[in-house]
Amino acid sequence: MGGRVFRELVGICGIRFARRGAAADAVAGVTPTWVAVPASVDGASAVMRVAAEHGLTVVARGAGTKLHWGSRPGHLDLLVDTARLAGIWHHPIEESYAEIGAGTPVRAAQAALGRVGQRLALDPGSDGATVGGVIATDESGPLAHRHGTAGDQLLGVSYVGPNGLLSHSAGRGVGRLLCGSFGGLGVLVAATLKVLPAPAARAWVHRSVWTPLEVHDLVDVVVADPVQVAAIEVDLPVRGPRGLGALSVLLEGAPAVVAEQARRVATLLGGDAEVYGEAPEWWGRYSARPHGIALRITVPTSDLHAAVYALRDAAGHPVPVRGSAGLGVVHAALPGDTPPDRAVAILDAVRGVLLARAGSCVVVSAPGPVRDAVDMWGPVATQDVLRRVKSRFDPDARLAPGRFFGI
Structure with a gap:
């Protein structure tokens, strides 16, 4: 069957664009056959019709920045x-x-739109991220x-199902499901x-902070003020x-407005x-190093400081945290050499604190031994849904099996 699959893929994509998978193509450590x-x-x-005919499991890739x-x-x-499904196809x-x-690539789309004085409200932290990759991971x-x-920016999507059928969906319903x-x-x-x-203008107001509680108090002050801010970010190394x-x-x-608001x-x-x-x-930018344990914490902004303190206490030392303090969504980093059982204990402790605060802690990425030992997603209230x-x-579970909240 292998030779037949390869010939069919070459017939569709061309000899230069169909090949055997290599280590560089690995998805979370799993190398594809083709x-x-x-x-x-x-x-x-x-x-996708070839994949359906031969019962192949499939994962899609953009730039590969988040595989x-x-x-x-x-x-x-x-x-x-x-990669070849690129460009701005329709833009009145x-x-x-x-x-x-x-x-x-989001960067390329921004450059093209910038020539006519426009932009996307997307600024992912992954260098080289594609539009599809940002949506697929809800980055x-x-x-x-x-x-x-990204889901809030979507007005419609076009996607291919496991049977090769192309679907177009207007509105945000299906698009929001595809996000993440x-x-x-x-x-x-x-x-x-x-x-x-x-x-027309941008300005950043920058201030030193010492504790998560101080961040909480300052964010409260800014959010309570009538001034319209575009973003509030924190870096706690x-x-x-x-x-x-x-x-x-x-x-x-x-x-003039930006200058006045920045002073305020x-x-x-x-x-x-x-x-x-x-x-x-x-x-x-993300705080995690390439081979570290990257976490994403989401919690109401009023409890963000409690989540950071809980992570510090569980780890037994300060943990780098960076992200959107005004939204309660931050990324944290644990050392990549953290023993798997220790990582499990830290996650259990943090998730216990967050559960009472309507929050979550997701393991974005981790070295293989840790990835295999931990629950990457944590408690998911809507698992049955x-x-x-x-x-x-995907009734036959052939699309990215195990990648959709572990399903």
Whole structure:
């Protein structure tokens, strides 16, 4: 069967765009048997029909910046690379939307829209991330504070199901299901996203902070004020050159308005708050190192400081934390050499605290031994609903098996 599958993939994608999988193609440590890179939506549908005919399990890939995220696939026959499904396919200049190929790097889409004074309200932390990858992993950056997540930006999606059928869905219903599905419900080929005017001016107000409780109090002050901020980010490293960490607030809009609002926010923050024309170097970047244990904590902003303290207490030492303090969504990093049983104990303790606060702690990525030992997702209240959704979209469980909340 292997030779036949390969010939069919070559016939669809071309000899240069169908090959055997290699270690560099591994998804959370699992190497695919084949890799196919279709050149068109019709090609993606044809590839998926081959997969259906031969009963192949499939994972989709954009730029590959987050293939180490999430649960390990139970089995992987075919990796469908969307790199050639790129470009802005439909963008009426007078309208506030654009249809963009899933394989388009967000950076490239922003550059193209920037030429006509527009942008996407997407600023993922993964360098080189594609539109499809951001949606599949529900990756958000600082701008989510004002504009919402990738799911909030979606106006429609086009995706290929496990049987090769191309579907178009307007509105946010199906799109929101695809967000965070890790390709477990369909292979996204294009997304229609909101397009916004690019801001004429931006300014960051930066202040040193020493404790999570101080961050809580300062965020409360800023959020309670009428000033409209675009983002509020925090960086709490283990140690820093100016105090323990930093809080930074982004203002966007007309130059005069931004200047006035930045001065106001600096006064609200007090201390050593200053206004800058550029973001701090840590802005929008993750705190975890490549081979570390990366966690994403989501909790009501009023309890964010409690979550950070709980993580510190469970680990027995300060833990680097960075992210959207104004949303209660932060990323934390544990050392990659943390023993698996110790990682389990830390997660159990933190999740126990968060459970009482309507929060969650997800293991975004981890070394193999830790990944195999821990529950990557933690308690999921809607597990039965998720199973029904998975069964509806992928009844034979061939799309990214094990990647969709462990299903």
